[in-house]
């Protein structure tokens with residue numbers, strides 16, 4: 187799965203768990219928490235959505251890896267790739 | 273014979289939630305939305321736990337724990353419940369203090385608290401700023417050695433009046449004392465200070481009704497009047513629960529009952545490691561409460577004297593005195609008709625903190641007399657704010673720690689769960705027994721409406737993760753569908 191797709195998936199999920207966040211100009215390399223009004227509960231919701239939609243499990247110790255869009259891509263891409271062996 | 277409320281329940285659920293307090297209901301809702309099959313069992317005939325209300329002849333309706341919560345409730349209700357629930361949350365702007373040290377009204381937010389601290393108490397603006405920032409920076413992973421007393425001593429040495437202003441409302445809101453870890457104060461205080469105090473318009477009855485509907489819509493199997501007797505554990509793993517003489521199997525249990533009761537009574541000490549039991553036994557419960565409910569006669573009106581009145585004739589704030597039976601420090605919650613749109617009725621609820629031991633062991637006669645005394649002294653105190661108040665009231669009754677215990681089965685009627693150490697025990701439960709989880713008022717910071725709701729979500733995520741990774745129940749789930 188391409189980087190763009192992982193980004194889109196994450197932004198999609200954020201638009202649902204944090205509907206007030208303005209997603210028009212999110213910078214990939216800046217911590218999400220520093221540019222959007224998101225708290226630790228919002229990140230928990232992202233983890234639950236990933237599990238529900240894609241059966242991807244993010245263990246607690248890996249939560250910091252969801253900090254920015256870039257780190258999400260880096261961390262999640264192999265997990266998405268493993269889902270679609272084709 | 274009483275109807276068996278479990279008669280048509282299924283034999284297996286992914287998750288069984290024990291208790292319908294705000295943590296239990298929110299956890300159940302979140303898990304159902306995540307696609308799990310959920311059974312929610314409540315021993316009382318009403319859902320909501322301490323988020324409850326009662327009615328009395330003459331059109332009176334009283335809310336038990338709807339005095340105020342932080343603005344964060346709006347976001348949590350929208351995310352974990354419905355937009356409609358979030359839309360009913362409104363700010364209470366009239367918070368009043370009246371005691372021998374100071375008397376004024378505030379909107380109970382950082383801006384107004386800053387001006388009170390600077391203009392009224394004469395504190396340097398920089399000190400106030402530093403204090404707010406220090407309180408806000410505190411989080412769970414901080415050093416937990418500093419007490420709230422030390423925090424105040426650092427910023428406002430010797431200022432008992434400032435301590436009272438900053439501490440008394442929080443002591444009512446979560447039962448914490450000056451000797452609890454400062455982070456329990458910092459987190460809750462900062463939550464309130466961000467934008468003030470909020471309340472649910474429509475009353476607790478409407479909130480719980482809306483939550484029940486949402487649960488049903490999301491497919492939760494809801495049962496009231498079912499008391500869970502036992503949580504079944506085999507080979508270090510939860511297998512189901514026992515209630516009404518029946519065993520129902522499940523992949524995980526989320527207990528919203530008191531943490532100590534869950535461990536000691538429902539599971540049984542023999543199922544845990546000894547050091548964990550020792551830790552669980554050492555968990556201190558928080559204090560309980562007394563309340564006096566005063567219903568205003570139909571047709572009578574009250575002037576607006578504020579929404580929340582923190583009153584006292586005690587010379588200074590004192591954590592121990594705050595729970596004493598002859599306490600003069602009390603909160604009056606004023607319910608004007610706009611709390612329930614369409615109604616023309618008024619009610620007043622007085623709340624004080626209280627100790628289980630002061631009330632639990634009285635003879636019937638002494639208990640009745642003490643309750644009468646509580647009502648009389650409360651009405652006397654209220655006279656100052658509403659002259660001739662007795663002539664406007666046509667229903668009055670009192671609740672004590674025994675009353676709270678009776679209705680919620682909370683050990684010692686604890687109204688705010690456990691002291692700080694209870695949170696660790698609650699979080700460690702699944703490490704002891706696979707599939708056993710707890711969510712509910714613990715650790716001071718996870719209590720109150722907002723704390724309970726958010727903790728319900730945090731634990732629901734753990735339950736969901738457990739269900740996802742535990743293979744056996746996974747295949748069972750597939751086999752069943």
Ligand SMILES: Cc1cc2nc3c(=O)[nH]c(=O)nc-3n(C[C@H](O)[C@H](O)[C@H](O)COP(=O)(O)OP(=O)(O)OC[C@H]3O[C@@H](n4cnc5c(N)ncnc54)[C@H](O)[C@@H]3O)c2cc1C
Pocket residue numbers: 290291292293294295296313314315316319320321322323336337338339340341445498499500501528529530561563623676679680681682687688711712713714719720721722724
């Ligand atoms: C007098 C008072 C005033 C308060 N004021 C406020 C306030 O103004 N603002 C605020 O935010 N908070 C307030 N609180 C605190 C707040 O109400 C609680 O922290 C919160 O509602 C607790 O929710 P909970 O999920 O932890 O559990 P609880 O409400 O205790 O619910 C636990 C549920 O489990 C059920 N249960 C227990 N054992 C079993 C069993 N074996 N089988 C089946 N069911 C079982 C109980 O019946 C109960 O319904 C107040 C509390 C009290 C008592």
